[in-house]
Amino acid sequence: xxxxxxxxxxxxxxxxxxxxxxxxxxxxxxxxxxxxxxxxxxxxxxxxxxxxxxxxxxxxxxxxxxxxxxxxxxxxxxxxxxxxxxxxxxxxxxxxxxxxxxxxxxxxxxxxxxxxxxxxxxxxxxxxxxxxxxxxxxxxxxxxxxxxxxxxxxxxxxxxxxxxxxxxxxxxxxxxxxxxxxxxxxxxxxxxxxxxxxxxxxxxxxxxxxxxxxxxxxxxxxxxxxxxxxxxxxxxxxxxxxxxxxxxxxxxxxxxxxxxxxxxxxxxxxxxxxxxxxxxxxxxxxxxxxxxxxxxxxxxxxxxxxxxxxxxxxxxxxxxxxxxxxxxxxxxxxxxxxxxxxxxxxxxxxxxxxxxxxxxxxxxxxxxxxxxxxxxxxxxxxxxxxxxxxxxx
Numbered sequence: 001x002x003x004x005x006x007x008x009x010x011x012x013x014x015x016x017x018x019x020x021x022x023x024x025x026x027x028x029x030x031x032x033x034x035x036x037x038x039x040x041x042x043x044x045x046x047x048x049x050x051x052x053x054x055x056x057x058x059x060x061x062x063x064x065x066x067x068x069x070x071x072x073x074x075x076x077x078x079x080x081x082x083x084x085x086x087x088x089x090x091x092x093x094x095x096x097x098x099x100x101x102x103x104x105x106x107x108x109x110x111x112x113x114x115x116x117x118x119x120x121x122x123x124x125x126x127x128x129x130x131x132x133x134x135x136x137x138x139x140x141x142x143x144x145x146x147x148x149x150x151x152x153x154x155x156x157x158x159x160x161x162x163x164x165x166x167x168x169x170x171x172x173x174x175x176x177x178x179x180x181x182x183x184x185x186x187x188x189x190x191x192x193x194x195x196x197x198x199x200x201x202x203x204x205x206x207x208x209x210x211x212x213x214x215x216x217x218x219x220x221x222x223x224x225x226x227x228x229x230x231x232x233x234x235x236x237x238x239x240x241x242x243x244x245x246x247x248x249x250x251x252x253x254x255x256x257x258x259x260x261x262x263x264x265x266x267x268x269x270x271x272x273x274x275x276x277x278x279x280x281x282x283x284x285x286x287x288x289x290x291x292x293x294x295x296x297x298x299x300x301x302x303x304x305x306x307x308x309x310x311x312x313x314x315x316x317x318x319x320x321x322x323x324x325x326x327x328x329x330x331x332x333x334x335x336x337x338x339x340x341x342x343x344x345x346x347x348x349x350x351x352x353x354x355x356x357x358x359x360x361x362x363x364x365x366x367x368x369x370x371x372x373x374x375x376x377x378x379x380x381x382x383x384x385x386x387x388x389x390x391x392x393x
């Protein structure tokens with residue numbers, strides 16, 4: 001049973017994350033549902049191109065300065081005090097924290113002010129990849145934040161088990177939210193296969209980080225474009241010069257010049273690119289919560305090739321709606337891509353249809369919103385869904 005169970009009279013609820021982009025793209029559904037049900041919703045995040053869109057969606061936007069990739073104790077202390085200042089000024093009834101720094105310092109700030117708060121662990125990222133004193137400090141901070149959270153949510157079983165095994169929390173104090181959901185009415189598509197289709201397109205989409213598998217994707221593309229004439233490897237996503245794990249624009253230009261990939265740039269609306277692809281390839285070894293691009297691809301009836309890894313295998317039933325491979329294995333990736341190339345059209349269609357069935361059954365945004373409401377409020381039947389869907393982002 002949740003420790004929250006707020007009354008369903010008007011509440012002030014803040015969503016706090018390290019980018020406005022992530023709040024808008026991953027949590028707009030819950031924002032709209034809360035607003036439509038009479039609650040006052042705030043979005044607390046650094047300013048970016050999506051901050052104004054949050055305001056347009058009906059949320060009250062509050063900017064905050066953070067350095068998301070910094071490991072400086074001084075910067076982290078600044079983040080804590082900035083969050084505490086915002087919480088003290090607005091006195092929210094509930095704060096929903098997303099992403100690592102907000103979970104760590106937001107929960108502590110809220111607890112000190114006796115504000116109810118939820119920490120949503122959206123994936124472990126590189127949390128446990130440090131060593132020595134850095135790892136000790138991270139674990140100590142997370143243990144404090146787990147205690148400070150009114151409710152502690154995970155997106156998959158493995159992340160929860162890791163926290164429990166590390167002694168950061170107990171299983172009884174946790175809850176699993178099965179992904180952040182996907183709008184299956186918005187992410188829908190009709191496969192366009194035909195028996196005389198000439199080209200098979202494999203698509204990598206997302207943040208172009210090395211641990212998301214972009215290098216393995218390019219290595220497989222290099223081999224397969226030399227072996228097969230009826231294949232194209234396409235990439236959509238943005239580079240991040242501030243992230244040491246990001247590939248560079250010159251890398252992408254070089255790979256394209258060599259004919260291995262076709263880089264299609266960064267786009268707000270990924271749907272046209274999923275729709276023209278035959279298969280989504282995501283060889284990630286990042287500690288995903290539940291991969292968003294895989295949810296979107298499956299919702300659009302596209303087969304998936306991804307790794308047998310946390311946050312990726314959750315979306316794929318092997319051989320049913322996609323194919324799973326070991327992490328960091330280019331050879332296995334080449335093999336399953338060739339396997340997919342020679343699949344009969346009917347089998348590809350069946351894979352895509354199965355993927356959409358899985359998403360509608362387990363990951364549909366409306367189901368996730370219902371879980372939010374039942375976990376947060378005493379009443380379970382007060383959701384007022386917006387009548388209009390948001391415009392493509």
